[in-house]
């Protein structure tokens with residue numbers, strides 16, 4: 001039976017690593033991605049989406065639950081991507097020069113979306129139950145289940161790329177890697193450069209495209225009634241760094257372009273960085289007043305095939321729907337990345353994170369491969385302290401779905417990071433870690449010696 005949406009195709013297609021060049025059902029519009037098949041001259045009919053993962057991510061997060069909602073939440077989260085030999089006979093050739101960049105964009109497939117419907121409106125955790133259009137969010141549940149993450153490039157080794165600050169789970173099919181180049185990828189720097197974008201055309205972009213270059217961190221991805229469990233959201237006590245800040249502190253040398261553009265980092269970008277949205281062009285709403293665009297009541301029941309384009313309407317993020325579009329921005333605004341108020345002033349506070357003495361002890365044992373732990377130690381973290389930071393970062397961002405946050409407050413929450421299986425509960429304004437046990441099935445890396453845990457800092 002043919003699944004109803006291309007999303008279903010996309011997610012299903014990548015469940016099996018052996019699957020190659022999967023044609024998706026022709027969508028109503030032309031779209032094409034050529035698969036980077038080694039030496040193959042690939043042709044395709046318009047409307048077919050042909051992709052082949054360049055590799056499958058080895059990540060310290062084994063499941064969606066507890067995985068940060070954006071990469072900047074947890075700087076210690078690590079992963080490794082090995083370029084497959086079926087893509088390039090000599091994978092290392094394809095990575096030549098990449099080590100000169102400090103950050104990379106990772107394009108990937110949300111292959112574990114689970115339920116495969118795609119709604120026009122979603123409920124980002126940051127909105128605590130309010131809805132907004134899927135394209136104004138970073139929800140994994142989108143017409144094409146493609147994710148975009150800006151990760152720190154720790155090092156390149158042969159045909160493998162070692163990353164940190166990631167928000168993808170183990171086994172995620174990766175479609176592409178691109179270097180982060182601030183001059184190209186940041187509105188501020190686009191304007192300052194003498195490249196192909198001018199102030200004027202950037203302003204035009206902002207005016208015409210103000211609806212939904214999805215740069216919100218939304219996460220829940222709670223797709224409305226019936227969908228019980230969703231995924232984490234992102235606010236963090238751990239102060240995430242902008243790409244620029246991270247670059248300047250990093251050991252990698254950025255490109256000239258990237259280096260030049262590190263010097264200016266407008267305040268809105270810092271805020272965006274906290275949301276993991278640090279460097280894609282932002283053309284959302286200004287934080288000044290809302291402007292309504294009504295939608296028909298029936299729209300919330302429509303899936304992606306039925307209707308697009310109408311903006312969601314939200315009274316300051318408190319109503320059932322999201323804030324509306326902002327009025328045309330002033331000329332100066334084009335020089336800055338802008339995000340809606342509901343992103344920068346989300347109603348969900350970051351949490352204080354506590355560890356019970358028992359949990360502290362567990363963590364110590366796990367880090368040292370101590371009693372009851374067998375030979376398990378961390379594969380990605382370099383120390384118990386690092387594991388602790390990562391757990392704190394994940395929890396302070398309140399990884400619960402809106403459903404859990406509102407209706408199951410007293411339930412225990414579990415997640416796994418690296419080899420640590422964490423049990424905690426949430427109280428008013430805090431999360432408390434109760435137990436940390438070795439995960440039964442620790443995240444595997446293909447070679448212990450090449451574990452991202454051995455990354456230099």
Ligand SMILES: C[S@@+](CC[C@H](N)C(=O)[O-])C[C@H]1O[C@@H](n2cnc3c(N)ncnc32)[C@H](O)[C@@H]1O
Nearest residue numbers: 064067068069110111112138147148168169231
């Ligand atoms: C909100 S998305 C954001 C991803 C990316 N930064 C973006 O903006 O497209 C991150 C969440 O997606 C979920 N996730 C990560 N990898 C996934 C995968 N392979 N399949 C399905 N969901 C995934 C995790 O729950 C994680 O918290």
